[in-house]
Each structure stands twice: as C-alpha cells, then as structure tokens.
Amino acid sequence: MPIDRAELDRFDHAILRELSMDGRISATELGRRIGLSKSPTQARMKRLEDGGVITGYRANLDPIRMGQAHVAFVEVRLSDTREAALQAFNKAVLAVPEVEQAHMIASRFDYLLKVRTTDIQDYRRVLAERISALPHVASTSTYVAMEAVKELF
Incomplete structure (x- = not known):
C-alpha cells in the first residue's frame, strides 16, 4: 500500500x-x-x-572514471505537443543510453535533456543520430557544461 x-x-x-x-x-x-x-x-x-518510498538500491558510478566526462544540456523543441506526440517522445528518449535525465519543461522549449558522452565528437554523433531522430523533434539547442559544481550520482 x-x-x-x-x-x-x-x-x-x-x-x-x-x-x-x-x-x-x-x-x-x-x-x-x-x-x-x-x-x-x-x-x-x-x-x-x-510503500514505494524507497524504490531500490544501486551503486553510484563515477562517470568520469568510466570515460563519460562530457556533459551537455539539450533544449528540445517538438513539432507537435499533443499527448500522443509527447508519449512517443517520452518512450523513445528512454531508449537513448547517453540521455542521463529527461525533463518535460514549461518554457519556450519542451524538454531539457542531460546527455553524458565521452567527448564533443561523441556528443555530436549522439545528437545527430539519436536525439535529432527522436519522434517529433523540431529543433535542439545545446549547452556544454564546463564543470559540475554540485552533482548527485
């Protein structure tokens, strides 16, 4: 319960x-x-x-030691924001392993993604081949993180 x-x-x-x-x-x-x-x-x-308050236990991995030091935040604007389009995007983004977090946002864009890759070239590939290919993606804007001041793993 x-x-x-x-x-x-x-x-x-x-x-x-x-x-x-x-x-x-x-x-x-x-x-x-x-x-x-x-x-x-x-x-x-x-x-x-x-009761669902504790949902599980896991190991916290150091992404930098695992070769995933490059972090980018991506604003995603969709071409369609009807419920079916949102659900299609939500389902598809779950299958992109480089997307560490995905949040629907109430703003001038629709989603904010946290993407972790090995380097800028790897990020460029992920953006072109995976993120831009997600359902209903109209445009993206990228912000590259220079340093994590506070981050919970």
Whole structure:
C-alpha cells in the first residue's frame, strides 16, 4: 500500500536521510544512528520499501572514471505537443543510453535533456543520430557544461 508524506514520522525521515547517503549501511548501524534497535529499523525499512518510498538500491558510478566526462544540456523543441506526440517522445528518449535525465519543461522549449558522452565528437554523433531522430523533434539547442559544481550520482 503506497505511503504518502503525511505518514512519515521523524524516524522514517532519519532512515531516508541516512540511506540516501549510504545505501549499504547495516540495519544495526542505521538503528544506532537514528535511535532505534535493529528490528524496528528493519521493519520501518521494509514498510518504506513496500510503500514505494524507497524504490531500490544501486551503486553510484563515477562517470568520469568510466570515460563519460562530457556533459551537455539539450533544449528540445517538438513539432507537435499533443499527448500522443509527447508519449512517443517520452518512450523513445528512454531508449537513448547517453540521455542521463529527461525533463518535460514549461518554457519556450519542451524538454531539457542531460546527455553524458565521452567527448564533443561523441556528443555530436549522439545528437545527430539519436536525439535529432527522436519522434517529433523540431529543433535542439545545446549547452556544454564546463564543470559540475554540485552533482548527485
């Protein structure tokens, strides 16, 4: 059964804060940090997982060490913004592995994409062969990131 924000107490918030910083923390250590024993901590974690608040655990990878240091933000304007066109674009953009994030935007453009590639040549290829080929793309504008000041992986 889904959990909404109003159902979260201070222990739930403390669990979420700690797990967001270290998803591999043991239940014993997590309980120690938030002031509960292991069993109630585990029960709360299970409730948060079953309730859809915690959606999973994953490894955070360093994109620079993986050769993906080039970051570009791409404004995408669509030629059609009716629901079917939006859904077609949404579905297709999910299949582009270089697109790290895709957001529908309320602005003079329709989507903002965060694209990670090895270098500018690789980005140019991705833009030409993948992003520009997505359904209903009318135009794009690219902004290349020079430095990540704050980035959550």
